[in-house]
Amino acid sequence: MYNVFRTISLLFLLSSCSLFDNEPKPLEPIPTFFYAEINGERYDANRASASMSSSNGKSFLNFSGSYFYDDLYPFRKKVLFFVVYNEATINYPLHFDSELSNEVGFNVPVGAYYENDGDVIISDYQAPEDSNGFVTVELEELEDGRKTISGTFEMTVYLNKRIETAFPQQEQDTLVITNGQYLLELRDFRDE
16 A cells, blocks of 8 residues: 555655656746827836848837727827947937938838827827937847846927827827837737
8 A cells, every 4th residue: 555655655756757858938028118208298118029031131129108098999109219230339329310211111110109090090299309318238148048128218299190089198199209109019020
């Protein structure tokens, strides 16, 4: 009887041992955030994303933080950045770059703010001449192979176009975005 008990105890111990566990353990989520102040009011994104792709020898980094209103769904506000990423550069200016736009073949807004009602952009703000605006970008590869980007940002964006609606920012033609900070997991499509 003692041998049976010992054998069952040994099997129980071995079955709980990680040596026999072939399933990979799930990765801990990265504690991401994206926030700023817009005209002095706190802006905390409740959804944020970052991705990087490449074309013609250049790496394009696109990241944003959106805020969805529960009571106004599908209305959302979105702060967006689009930069040509360079490993040697941390600080990126946010003024419109017409030479870069011509080179890549499309309008590169660099820093922007949008208000969407579903798929329709109802307000489009750009930072075309903001010589003081900036975004900093630091890329880090984690031990598990995932990548993150983090940094700070500030910019002044000006109304480019608006569809008249009754949503919160519609009366303002200039938005001053300050004290921006973010940490996001990066989806890097350059190697695919």
